[in-house]
Amino acid sequence: MTDSTTENASKKLSSLPILIGIGLIIGFGVIFLFEMLQLTRPTGGLDDQSVSAESYLADVTPLLANADPQRGFELVKNKGCLGCHGENTNNLAPAYSETHREAANRRPPMTAEGYLYESIMYPNAFKVRDYITNMPINYADSLTPQEIGDIIAYLLSPLAPTS
Numbered sequence: 001m002t003d004s005t006t007e008n009a010s011k012k013l014s015s016l017p018i019l020i021g022i023g024l025i026i027g028f029g030v031i032f033l034f035e036m037l038q039l040t041r042p043t044g045g046l047d048d049q050s051v052s053a054e055s056y057l058a059d060v061t062p063l064l065a066n067a068d069p070q071r072g073f074e075l076v077k078n079k080g081c082l083g084c085h086g087e088n089t090n091n092l093a094p095a096y097s098e099t100h101r102e103a104a105n106r107r108p109p110m111t112a113e114g115y116l117y118e119s120i121m122y123p124n125a126f127k128v129r130d131y132i133t134n135m136p137i138n139y140a141d142s143l144t145p146q147e148i149g150d151i152i153a154y155l156l157s158p159l160a161p162t163s
Contacts, residue, residue, distance in 0.1 A: 045118050045125020051107060056114035063149030064113065072154025075147055079139070094128050099155045116152045 046055055076082060076096065084093040094102075103112035107126055110118070118125055120143070123135035143151070 044122030053109045056117045060113045060117040067149035067153035069154040069157040072150035
């Protein structure tokens with residue numbers, strides 16, 4: 001091989017790690033955008049055409065039978081929910097302070113109880129405007145039915161404080 005051919009081959013090989021690095025950065029960037037923007041269809045929950053006033057009532061009513069709002073507040077506090085749903089969180093997620101007033105109007109004609117149940121069990125099923133839908137943990141897998149009922153009871157009550 002001539003010196004120029006060897007030189008060209010050497011240049012191509014030396015740029016290969018750079019090209020691989022750029023490709024990896026672009027690939028991870030695309031994955032990150034899909035995750036952050038929630039471009040994939042959320043799993044679980046109801047689509048807008050199937051939402052009714054009765055949505056989830058059969059599931060949520062037994063959970064509320066022995067629910068305790070104070071236990072719900074302790075759970076919300078201890079699970080770190082207020083880190084995103086507190087008053088001073090830079091609009092990461094809807095604040096809990098007005099949930100007892102707003103929940104019934106968030107996903108009409110669904111009831112407040114149904115909306116809150118769906119929000120816990122399928123947090124990406126419905127996006128509240130101006131907020132990023134990106135729950136860090138699937139709380140439905142880490143909460144007992146009693147705990148879910150307690151949290152819903154707390155969110156439906158005007159308990160304070162919220163932060």
